[in-house]
Amino acid sequence: MRRTAGKHLTTTRVSPAHKFAYLYLGSDAPLAPLAGFTAASMTLAKTMLYVFREYYCGWCGVRQNDLQTLVFLWIVPNG
Numbered sequence: 001m002r003r004t005a006g007k008h009l010t011t012t013r014v015s016p017a018h019k020f021a022y023l024y025l026g027s028d029a030p031l032a033p034l035a036g037f038t039a040a041s042m043t044l045a046k047t048m049l050y051v052f053r054e055y056y057c058g059w060c061g062v063r064q065n066d067l068q069t070l071v072f073l074w075i076v077p078n079g
Contacts, residue, residue, distance in 0.1 A: 011042050011045060011046045011049075012046070014042060015039055015042040015043055015046065016039075018035050018036075018038045018039035018042065019035075019036075019039045021035040022035040022036040022039060062074055
C-alpha cells in the first residue's frame with residue numbers, strides 16, 4: 001500500500017503540471033500535443049492504479065457503497 005501511495009502522489013503532482021503546460025503552450029506550439037498526451041496518459045495510469053488497488057484488496061475501500069454512490073462519487077471522478 002505504501003508504494004501505491006507514493007505513485008499516486010507523484011502522478012498527482014506531475015499530471016497537473018503537464019495539463020497547465022498544455023494550456024500555456026496552446027495548441028499551436030510543437031510541444032503542446034506531447035504535454036497533452038503525457039497528461040492524459042498519467043490520468044489513465046492513475047485511474048488504473050485506483051482500480052487495481054481496490055481489486056487486489058477485495059474492494060476494501062469502496063465495498064460499503066451502493067452502486068449509485070460508487071458510480072457518482074468514485075468511478076466518474078476517477079475516470
